[in-house]
Each structure stands twice: as structure tokens, then as C-alpha cells.
Amino acid sequence: MTAPIEFWFDFSSAYAYFASHEIEALAARHGRQVIWRPYMLGVAFKATGMRGLSGTPLKGDYARNDWRRISRETGIPFTLPPGHPIVALPASRAFYWIEARDPAAAVVFARDAFHAYYVEQADMTDPAVVAGVAARRGLDAEEVLAGMADPAIKEKVKTISEEGVARGVFGSPFVLVDGEPFWGWDRLAMVDRWLARGGW
DSSP states (O other), rough: OOOOOOEEOOOHHHHHHHHHHTTTHHHHHHHOOOOEEEOOOOHHHHHHHOSSTTSSHHHHHHHHHHHHHHHHHHOOOOOOOOOSSSHHHHHHHHHHHHHHHHHHHHHHHHHHHHHHHHHHHOOOOOOHHHHHHHHHHOOOOHHHHHHOHHHHHHHHHHHHHHHHHHOOOSSSSEEEEEEEEESSSSGHHHHHHHHHHTTT
């Protein structure tokens, strides 16, 4: 069995939103599975001294134009939400609560959460809104809300974020495959070639 592709991301990352539309098809072309791993990018910022792209002079303006350009090129709908970026902790907590019960449902939730934020401009800092997104697929919103508040789930998100950074994850999206790290949506094409060639 070939090792899965690890797809690390923060729900508040626009580049991760675009990558989420491509990662499964990329993996399927090479007979790989994908492990979706939301984490808190702020943990990486603390470790590296980096700051968020949106709040960085010049880079933020470039990125906002780039996201609109990617949307036009790919046809993936995108509208920058007001108040972006956010701390997307509720969505990460909901993901891991759902994953513990149904990993496939957690991936569906992740896609729905991205769509809710980047297409519908939903307030994904509000746990009730996040639970409502999960309820679209038949999950019980009250159970999801309670799950997000579970101390074990809160600790899990913290631990996974710290473990990711300890393994060299520092951006979003960030792909780990066969021990090789790739940072950024624009590296997905390289991941594709890497897998096709068996590395270089």
C-alpha cells in the first residue's frame, strides 16, 4: 500500500480553499488516499515569526488579487468574506469531532465549511453557524455544538496543530507525501509530477 497524502490547511486560508477542490483528484491519479488535517496556522506563525498573508503590506494586496485571478481561471467561485482573515477554530473542532465518528463525513464537512465561508460569506467564527453547516448533511447541530465544546476535542486540535509544526508544517495548504514537504496551492502541480516520476 502506498502512503496517503497528508493535506494540512487552515480553514481561513484562501489558497487552501482552492487546493481543497483539487487534492482528491490529484491523489486519485496516483492511487493515493488523502488525510485531511485542519490545523491552526497561528501555531505555525508563533513558531516561525511569520504573520498572516492578508495583514502583510503589499503581500496582502497581491494575494487578494491573486485569489480573484485563480477564481476566474479555474471557475471556482470565490468572494473574499468581510473581516477576513478569521480564527477558524470552530470549524477545526467540528471537523475532528465528526472525523472521530465518520472520517468520510468529516471531509464532506470540510468542503462545505470552505464553501460556506468563501462563497456564502458565513460567519465561521460562530460555533452555531458552523454546526448549521454540519447539519446540512444530516448531522445533529446540537450534538456538533456540544462536540466542539468537548475539552478532549479542544485539546486534540491544539495537539494536532503542535504536532504538525513539529513535523515541519508551517503554511496552508501544506502537503506531506512520502516524507516530502510541499507548501502552497501553486505546488500541487509539482506534487502531481513528483508522484508521477517517483520523485527526483
